[in-house]
Amino acid sequence: MALEERDFLRRKLPQPRVRLFPQGFRTQHSPPHQIGMGANEGQFFFLRRDADGFAKRGVQLRESDEGTPGSGFACDPGRMFKDRANHLDEFLRRQVIEIGLAETLFYRVMSHHILMIAAGIDTSDMKLLLHRYGKARVRVLKVLRSGSQHSIKELTISVMLNGDFDASYTRADNSLVVPTDTMKNTVQALALEHLGAETEEFGVLLAEHFFKTYPQAARTEVRLNERAWQRIGIDGKPHAHSFLEAGPARPFAQVCCDGGKTTVESGIEDLLILKSTQSGFEGFVKDKYTTLPETRERIFATQVKASWLFRSKPACYSQTNARILEAMLGVFADTYSPSVQVTLFQMGQAALQAAPEVENIRVAMPNKHCLLANLAPFGLENKNVLFIPTDEPYGQIEGTVGR
Numbered sequence: 001m002a003l004e005e006r007d008f009l010r011r012k013l014p015q016p017r018v019r020l021f022p023q024g025f026r027t028q029h030s031p032p033h034q035i036g037m038g039a040n041e042g043q044f045f046f047l048r049r050d051a052d053g054f055a056k057r058g059v060q061l062r063e064s065d066e067g068t069p070g071s072g073f074a075c076d077p078g079r080m081f082k083d084r085a086n087h088l089d090e091f092l093r094r095q096v097i098e099i100g101l102a103e104t105l106f107y108r109v110m111s112h113h114i115l116m117i118a119a120g121i122d123t124s125d126m127k128l129l130l131h132r133y134g135k136a137r138v139r140v141l142k143v144l145r146s147g148s149q150h151s152i153k154e155l156t157i158s159v160m161l162n163g164d165f166d167a168s169y170t171r172a173d174n175s176l177v178v179p180t181d182t183m184k185n186t187v188q189a190l191a192l193e194h195l196g197a198e199t200e201e202f203g204v205l206l207a208e209h210f211f212k213t214y215p216q217a218a219r220t221e222v223r224l225n226e227r228a229w230q231r232i233g234i235d236g237k238p239h240a241h242s243f244l245e246a247g248p249a250r251p252f253a254q255v256c257c258d259g260g261k262t263t264v265e266s267g268i269e270d271l272l273i274l275k276s277t278q279s280g281f282e283g284f285v286k287d288k289y290t291t292l293p294e295t296r297e298r299i300f301a302t303q304v305k306a307s308w309l310f311r312s313k314p315a316c317y318s319q320t321n322a323r324i325l326e327a328m329l330g331v332f333a334d335t336y337s338p339s340v341q342v343t344l345f346q347m348g349q350a351a352l353q354a355a356p357e358v359e360n361i362r363v364a365m366p367n368k369h370c371l372l373a374n375l376a377p378f379g380l381e382n383k384n385v386l387f388i389p390t391d392e393p394y395g396q397i398e399g400t401v402g403r
Contacts, residue, residue: 267307348401
């Protein structure tokens with residue numbers, strides 16, 4: 001703040017006298033227009049000072065004309081002049097409201113309510129509808145050793161809790177809140193002791209641990225995304241302790257413990273697959289905006305995301321998942337595709353047939369278009385040889401297949 005502005009505030013600004021009484025607030029101040037504020041801003045300024053005083057647990061505030069304005073927005077009216085608003089609602093949007101200095105839950109909540117009253121906001125009909133919280137992207141990499149033969153298990157884990165946490169949102173009461181840092185530490189400690197080759201088994205352990213340990217958690221959700229590593233081949237033999245990334249496709253698992261019932265989903269995402277023939281698209285709706293020609297010969301490329309819900313525990317999750325993926329890819333490769341929709345349904349059917357333990361499968365197959373390059377202006381004939389891959393826009397095809 002400029003020296004001249006500080007001098008003006010010290011010598012000429014009518015300073016408020018604020019006292020806190022058990023029955024409420026009592027203030028003495030000059031009309032707000034004397035310091036160049038609109039009436040709404042002035043009301044907010046003095047009510048805000050009252051709220052700050054309340055948050056200071058009843059300390060009387062007495063400021064002389066020669067006193068130095070304190071820290072914080074309420075004690076520095078000069079900030080109002082710098083970015084002044086004509087109405088309180090605009091003023092609130094453009095300022096950072098500092099509700100600090102509260103030393104107890106009671107004073108923090110009361111300070112908040114005073115600010116709401118000052119802003120003319122009626123909160124009597126507002127309530128928290130949905131809430132959950134947790135820790136995201138907890139990364140772990142574990143070396144699984146069997147003599148000289150090593151394996152790598154790398155996971156990115158998220159934990160989310162639903163339950164009796166309303167007060168932490170509505171009353172600043174953290175007495176039932178499990179710190180998300182505690183969740184991170186729990187994941188790491190349990191990973192050291194229990195993480196093995198089966199992602200789903202570890203997900204079940206985590207979800208049930210949080211559900212059983214914290215009774216205020218009515219529902220726990222754990223998502224585990226895996227980065228797959230495969231052995232490097234040296235002289236035609238897989239190396240015992242050296243690896244390369246298996247590819248961009250990511251296996252994942254989602255485990256939910258709700259009311260004591262645990263459900264497990266497995267899946268794959270970012271699985272990019274392509275067939276260069278045996279695909280077409282015909283018989284669709286045509287109107288004045290249609291430019292797409294019918295075809296019985298096109299490239300079919302898609303980036304699959306699929307998840308399947310287990311109705312019973314398989315003997316081995318990883319082996320069952322491998323059977324599901326093999327069955328789905330077999331249909332994609334060997335069956336003529338009249339549309340993405342038909343292929344999606346057939347792949348879902350194949351997955352259910354391969355794994356009786358699965359209840360249903362959800363599949364998303366965005367159509368990654370490869371457009372035939374038009375070389376006719378150059379006198380060249382392009383017979384389905386040269387294409388232009390495009391990322392967007394793309395067709396988004398989704399479906400769920402169940403028993």
